[in-house]
Amino acid sequence: MTKLDYQKATFLLSAAKLSQLPPDMGVEVAFVGRSNAGKSSVLNQLTHNTKLARVSKTPGRTQHINLFVLDSTRRLVDLPGYGYAKVPPEVKENWQKTLGAYLHERDCLKGLILVMDIRHPLTEFDRNLLSWASTSNLAVHILLNKADKLNYGVIKNTEREVNEFISTFPNPVSCQIFSAMKGTGVKELREQLETWFA
Numbered sequence: 001m002t003k004l005d006y007q008k009a010t011f012l013l014s015a016a017k018l019s020q021l022p023p024d025m026g027v028e029v030a031f032v033g034r035s036n037a038g039k040s041s042v043l044n045q046l047t048h049n050t051k052l053a054r055v056s057k058t059p060g061r062t063q064h065i066n067l068f069v070l071d072s073t074r075r076l077v078d079l080p081g082y083g084y085a086k087v088p089p090e091v092k093e094n095w096q097k098t099l100g101a102y103l104h105e106r107d108c109l110k111g112l113i114l115v116m117d118i119r120h121p122l123t124e125f126d127r128n129l130l131s132w133a134s135t136s137n138l139a140v141h142i143l144l145n146k147a148d149k150l151n152y153g154v155i156k157n158t159e160r161e162v163n164e165f166i167s168t169f170p171n172p173v174s175c176q177i178f179s180a181m182k183g184t185g186v187k188e189l190r191e192q193l194e195t196w197f198a
Contacts (some may be wrong), residue, residue: 001195002068004074004193007047007048009049011066013066016064016065016095018105018106024106026075026108027074027196028108029075029076029109030077030113031043031076032169033116037115039053039079041080043068044180053068064095065099065129070147077109079102082099082125103132110196110197112129114126114130115142115143117146117190118145118146119142122165130173134170134171137197139173140171140191141174142175142176144158145179
């Protein structure tokens with residue numbers, strides 16, 4: 001398979017519920033993470049398009065399932081952030097249900113890119129998501145984002161701790177260092193995506 005040109009990613013639609021998604025065909029890889037972990041920034045760095053995904057300093061800005069097309073059969077998906085968000089409880093509850101339904105029911109979902117803030121890894125939300133992915137035998141690739149904010153020693157210690165935690169899961173779970181700010185780890189991320197999109 002020829003390598004995908006991520007710079008050609010284009011916005012397809014923003015869905016508030018599963019019925020608004022395109023047909024459940026092809027391959028989707030979803031980006032998920034706690035609110036303010038930097039999912040949108042990761043997507044923008046991956047595609048070299050600073051305007052692809054909306055970036056905000058306000059946690060919980062992404063409240064719908066946003067789909068971006070790579071080609072006729074492959075899509076990137078930006079899922080609502082879970083955890084803390086400055087929105088009314090009823091709005092938060094609604095999109096958490098939508099998120100759960102997408103993860104459980106979307107057959108074309110090939111893998112999850114779980115974005116964590118390296119300064120606060122393996123939150124309760126992250127652990128719950130990893131446990132769910134394990135029971136569903138869904139592959140997960142973790143990005144320890146915002147690595148530019150820590151020194152080398154702390155980065156390596158955190159990476160080791162996360163790798164020890166995920167080593168117990170039966171489903172494929174991997175981990176890498178990333179910085180959406182500096183572009184660190186983009187090559188490795190693309191290599192992981194290629195294995196799922198192939």
